[in-house]
Amino acid sequence: MKELLAALLHLIFPTPCRVCNLPLDAQRRSLICGRCWDQVRPVPEPFCPRCGKPFASPLALEESPGHHCGACRKQPPAFAVARAAALYERGGTMREAILLFKYGGRLSLGCHLGRLMAEAAGGLFEPREFDLLVPVPLHPSRARERGFNQAAVLAKEVGSAWGRRVGYRLLRRIHATEAQSGRRPEREANVEGAFEVAQPDRVEGRRLLLIDDVFTTGATVNECAQVLLAAGAAEVAVYTLARVE
Numbered sequence: 001m002k003e004l005l006a007a008l009l010h011l012i013f014p015t016p017c018r019v020c021n022l023p024l025d026a027q028r029r030s031l032i033c034g035r036c037w038d039q040v041r042p043v044p045e046p047f048c049p050r051c052g053k054p055f056a057s058p059l060a061l062e063e064s065p066g067h068h069c070g071a072c073r074k075q076p077p078a079f080a081v082a083r084a085a086a087l088y089e090r091g092g093t094m095r096e097a098i099l100l101f102k103y104g105g106r107l108s109l110g111c112h113l114g115r116l117m118a119e120a121a122g123g124l125f126e127p128r129e130f131d132l133l134v135p136v137p138l139h140p141s142r143a144r145e146r147g148f149n150q151a152a153v154l155a156k157e158v159g160s161a162w163g164r165r166v167g168y169r170l171l172r173r174i175h176a177t178e179a180q181s182g183r184r185p186e187r188e189a190n191v192e193g194a195f196e197v198a199q200p201d202r203v204e205g206r207r208l209l210l211i212d213d214v215f216t217t218g219a220t221v222n223e224c225a226q227v228l229l230a231a232g233a234a235e236v237a238v239y240t241l242a243r244v245e
Contacts, residue, residue: 019096030109031100036093040086042120043243048072051218052082054245077218078225079236084215084243085120094242098213102150110150114157117211117241127162130209130237132202134167136224137195139176154241155211167208171224172198191223197231204232215240 015024017033024033047054048069055069086094101109121127135151143149152168159166175194197203208228210221215238225236 018100019093030097030112031106032093032097040093040116041089042123043084043087043245050081051077052084052215052243054087077222078229079210079218079221079238081125082215082218082221082238082240082243083121083124084240085117085124086242088214088242088244098150098242101153102146102213105147107148107153110148110153111157113241114154115161117154117239118158118161121158121162121239125237125239127164127209129207130164131206132167132170132208133159133164134170134208134210134224134228136210136212136220137171137173139173141176151212154213158211158239164209167199167202170197170199170202171228172196191220195224195227197227200231203228205234207235208233208237210236210238212238212240213242215243 015031016022017024017036018031019036020033022033022035024031043052044054046058046067048067050068050072053069053071088094088098097109097113100106101113133155135149135155137151138146138149152166155166155168158164173194174196177191177194210224210228212221215221218238221238221240225238228236
């Protein structure tokens, strides 16, 4: 009876998709329709083998010594590699999904996005190479305000799918930084000294995979990687849900 009533209400007052505004299916699983989910794009190849930044043209590989982008040649990041499950496009499905998840409190959507990350990794790297997943932490004040850490939600789903443990409290944010904005130098200055390793014994000699939602300039994950390597990690790589092109 409840299902019949829900279907009737949907016919009278159809819920619009948050991306395209077309009506959702009655058996919808999120606030985004299947058509829009199908438009989520992976990061296009070719991309920098270090940071994952897409090259503007395949010809760029011929002009890039070692096939690295200009930013990685000029200032190599602390992390070994960075990869993303999808492209973060302005006005696109992934951007809207992340906004609904982070700021709309849609935790169920976060679980879906985490599973998407787990499935997409197969064509990017070998998950079994890493000993531990490490979500990028929020400052306690930001976590209380939001009610959850989006990176931890994603890491939980990814770890469950891969059979890998998650170090939820391994890394700690000790300074409440401003929301990241501006160019890379400003972002790097904003997060400098913002993190510390809370459990050094779990870091030493291990290969760690940092988990976060969006890779923009890499300033945050690079600062995390520096701190983890200084504490004795053998290697730190980065895996995010999305990457800004």
